[in-house]
Amino acid sequence: MPVTRAVLSLGSNLGDRLGYLRMAVDGFADVLVAVSPVYETAPWGVTDQDDFLNAVLIVSGDVDEWGWLRRGQALEQAAGRVRDRRWGPRTLDVDVVTVDGVRSTDPELLLPHPGAHERASVLVPWLDVEPDAAVPGHGLARDLVAGLDLAGVTRRVDLSLV
Numbered sequence: 223m224p225v226t227r228a229v230l231s232l233g234s235n236l237g238d239r240l241g242y243l244r245m246a247v248d249g250f251a252d253v254l255v256a257v258s259p260v261y262e263t264a265p266w267g268v269t270d271q272d273d274f275l276n277a278v279l280i281v282s283g284d285v286d287e288w289g290w291l292r293r294g295q296a297l298e299q300a301a302g303r304v305r306d307r308r309w310g311p312r313t314l315d316v317d318v319v320t321v322d323g324v325r326s327t328d329p330e331l332l333l334p335h336p337g338a339h340e341r342a343s344v345l346v347p348w349l350d351v352e353p354d355a356a357v358p359g360h361g362l363a364r365d366l367v368a369g370l371d372l373a374g375v376t377r378r379v380d381l382s383l384v
């Protein structure tokens with residue numbers, strides 16, 4: 223199997239938020255290339271829920287796009303995630319944002335992730351670890367961020383994943 227490089231978005235707004243993000247980092251320890259700072263972000267989508275902690279991982283390994291999805295889902299399970307309402311509270315969310323060179327329209331694995339280009343909770347931490355990041359079909363992350371309201375996005379320098 224060829225080596226692929228993927229960008230993964232982590233999110234948590236239920237229980238020990240930092241602990242769940244750390245669990246994800248540990249789960250990808252064998253393939254980690256970069257870990258972003260942690261951000262506290264106001265919820266988008268469903269806004270009557272607690273703030274999220276978000277971070278981005280860059281990973282690389284002998285794993286295809288489905289493998290990245292499965293590994294993320296296994297960690298969500300391990301974090302006791304209950305699939306409840308769309309965009310609702312969760313202990314751990316692992317989204318596959320991009321896998322280099324891969325586009326997919328399969329609803330089980332849309333690539334690039336269809337929300338990535340408009341979510342500050344993804345783009346801001348991603349830019350910290352990859353300043354030239356681009357969302358295929360949408361352009362450079364830095365240009366996309368320039369058009370977003372960043373009022374609800376706070377870098378938590380006191381929280382670290384590394």
Ligand SMILES: Nc1ncnc2c1ncn2[C@@H]1O[C@H](COP(=O)(O)OP(=O)(O)OP(=O)(O)O)[C@@H](O)[C@H]1O
Pocket residue numbers: 291305307308309310315316317318319328329330331332333334335336337
């Ligand atoms: N790029 C992707 N990364 C992760 N899951 C994806 C992706 N594309 C499609 N999915 C599918 O989305 C389904 C629902 O995922 P999930 O419950 O995490 O959605 P959500 O986090 O509420 O919404 P969103 O995906 O907009 O953040 C999963 O069953 C998964 O197969």
Ligand SMILES: Nc1nc2c(c(=O)[nH]1)N=C(CO)CN2
Pocket residue numbers: 232233234263264265266267268274276308309310315343
């Ligand atoms: N700020 C923020 N809001 C969200 C997030 C998230 O990770 N960060 N994830 C959601 C579920 O997909 C819904 N809303």
